[in-house]
Amino acid sequence: MTDPADVRSIAHRAWFFRAIKFALSVLALCFIFFWVDPRSAWKDFVGQKPIFLVAAIAIFTIQIGLGAIRWHAILIQLGVRISAVRSLKLFYISAFFNSYLWGGIGGDALRVWLLYADNVSGRIALNSVLLDRVAAVTAVAILVLLTAPIYLWQLGGAWNMIVPVGVAVAAIAGLLVVINLDRIPASWRNVRLLSYLQTLGAAARMLFSQPKAARYVIGFAIIAQVALGLATYAVASGLGIAVSAFDCLVLVQPVTLVTILPISIGGWGVRETAMVLLFGLIGVPASSALVLSVQMGLLAMLVVLPGGVLWLLLNPTDRSNAAAGTKVTLSGEETTCS
Numbered sequence: 001m002t003d004p005a006d007v008r009s010i011a012h013r014a015w016f017f018r019a020i021k022f023a024l025s026v027l028a029l030c031f032i033f034f035w036v037d038p039r040s041a042w043k044d045f046v047g048q049k050p051i052f053l054v055a056a057i058a059i060f061t062i063q064i065g066l067g068a069i070r071w072h073a074i075l076i077q078l079g080v081r082i083s084a085v086r087s088l089k090l091f092y093i094s095a096f097f098n099s100y101l102w103g104g105i106g107g108d109a110l111r112v113w114l115l116y117a118d119n120v121s122g123r124i125a126l127n128s129v130l131l132d133r134v135a136a137v138t139a140v141a142i143l144v145l146l147t148a149p150i151y152l153w154q155l156g157g158a159w160n161m162i163v164p165v166g167v168a169v170a171a172i173a174g175l176l177v178v179i180n181l182d183r184i185p186a187s188w189r190n191v192r193l194l195s196y197l198q199t200l201g202a203a204a205r206m207l208f209s210q211p212k213a214a215r216y217v218i219g220f221a222i223i224a225q226v227a228l229g230l231a232t233y234a235v236a237s238g239l240g241i242a243v244s245a246f247d248c249l250v251l252v253q254p255v256t257l258v259t260i261l262p263i264s265i266g267g268w269g270v271r272e273t274a275m276v277l278l279f280g281l282i283g284v285p286a287s288s289a290l291v292l293s294v295q296m297g298l299l300a301m302l303v304v305l306p307g308g309v310l311w312l313l314l315n316p317t318d319r320s321n322a323a324a325g326t327k328v329t330l331s332g333e334e335t336t337c338s
Contacts, residue, residue: 041288057299068084070224071128074135093111112129135221138175141171145172235296236292251278272293275296
């Protein structure tokens with residue numbers, strides 16, 4: 001059992017880092033709002049065409065379904081017997097809490113606990129969620145590395161692409177590290193963390209070293225990111241921004257990659273800064289790029305609302321146990337999952 005004083009110390013550090021993230025988000029947003037013309041931004045916002053928002057909402061919803069299919073494939077590969085409908089329900093609930101909780105990972109922790117409540121091994125549940133994240137980031141990294149050279153060639157080099165490309169390379173390197181974690185020496189596995197990392201590495205190797213399974217999981221992750229590009233194009237069209245679907249597909253990938261970095265609250269501020277800088281490369285005014293980014297963030301929060309309804313429809317006992325387990329996990333205390 002963890003010492004209560006240690007738990008309080010970890011919890012205090014967690015709140016400290018959340019405060020840092022909140023401050024960075026606020027600073028980034030203030031910087032962007034200072035940079036743009038608010039009247040132009042408001043004009044873009046009120047002049048948008050609702051039909052394109054409806055299309056974007058539909059595409060966002062499809063993207064959530066694709067994410068659920070990806071996670072379901074991972075679960076099946078790890079030997080979990082679960083229906084596709086149950087996977088979709090848990091994934092939707094997770095997406096809701098990831099969007100509305102400060103840390104951005106609360107939904108993932110809740111997904112682990114809900115799966116654990118379904119009598120799935122705690123380690124397998126945790127591995128499935130972590131590998132789902134790895135697959136999603138890998139897909140974004142692949143698209144960034146495939147499309148960045150096109151823009152660097154067209155624009156004659158752009159320093160704004162340096163960070164996303166660097167993060168993409170780091171993401172691919174991270175995947176290789178994860179796959180090789182099962183090579184941790186046996187003598188080190190008496191340490192609980194190293195023992196778990198070994199099992200994570202074994203699961204990652206089993207998933208990503210099999211061509212059929214890897215193609216399926218990464219393929220759905222890539223399709224989901226293509227859907228995000230199309231949703232961005234729909235919103236941009238509604239705002240009257242002169243960009244192509246290919247522009248949106250290419251530029252939204254580095255935005256996503258930078259937003260994943262744990263340096264802000266839900267990506268707010270970082271996403272807006274990245275959108276303004278990257279879409280500015282193709283001549284999109286800062287005010288229009290800002291409205292596009294804010295609209296994307298709000299729509300993403302809107303489409304996950306059914307996840308909140310699904311959460312309320314769960315058995316009250318399951319809700320109570322999962323919420324308590326998630327709170328303990330996020331505060332840093334050891335879980336009882338094994």
